Amino acid sequence: MKKFFIGKKIGMTQLVDEEGVVTPVTVLSADPCLVVDTQEAKDGMVTVVLGVGSVNHKRLNRCGTGFFKKKGIEPRAYLKGFRTELASGFSVGQEVGADVFAPADLVSVRSKTIGRGFTGTIKRHNFSRGPMAHGSKSHRIPGSIGAGTTPGRVFKGLRMAGHYGDEFVTVKNLRVVRVDLEGKLIFLAGAVPGKNGYVEIFS
């Protein structure tokens, strides 16, 4: 069965076990998610929409207020649909807790990376930099972007400077180190993209 959950990144720390092995971990707060909607597809799959957090009514547009009114549910701050088998039997109003995961599970995490604004090619595409001295003026410039008269144009998709970050990224195979049901926390080995905030966890 597919497992999925919406957590909230709190920050990073480290765990030391009895053998002195230090594991860097990301701590996610794991308040129970609510099944907000289920959308059946023709292929025997269903999209289960989970919602977490609270949001002010005024923050929602008509589309949002209408949706939650129809469902008879308090508005949620973050919604995400996960596709799973119809047989897994999710129903609207059901709560999904952090107990779907157990230690040693491998999970994927999808979240929004830190926005870096308009960025040069060195940071954005790992280009090399030019010499900083000895008369060089090509410090951080991208260099040639193509040949001359033939082809007489710049190829599409050429890597250039531009907006970097603030996009969704999925990190696969993060190990669940500990699930604290009392404290409602999930510990994942390694880093999770982005600032503290909502992250989608699934496997």
Next chain:
Amino acid sequence: MSSSQIIEQIENAQIKENTPQFSVGDTVVVSTAIIEGKKRRIQKFEGTVVKKTGKRVRESFTVRRVIDKIGVEKTFLLHSPLVEDVSIVKRGVARRARLNYLRGRVGAKANRMKTKETKVKTS
């Protein structure tokens, strides 16, 4: 509870009780457990504390000693279960937080720190 408070709580839950109070410049003997298969034995390392960094469970310190004219620096995680004991041999007088200047020292001076007693005598 704010995010940083939760993190602090997790880190405080892991710290050892009664860790020795020592500071940069002190000469200490660090006893670490070495696990070889099923055997567990203690290895000791004596030297000057040249660096302390981190807070709560992340706190670590570096001990330096010149052995056979080769400088050796070992960094220990203070709250690691492998660090069994840190005993203080001598209290040193350090006027800075990082004793990186010891790296440039050669000969007898390299392993010697001013102690509290010697400072009293000279003044």
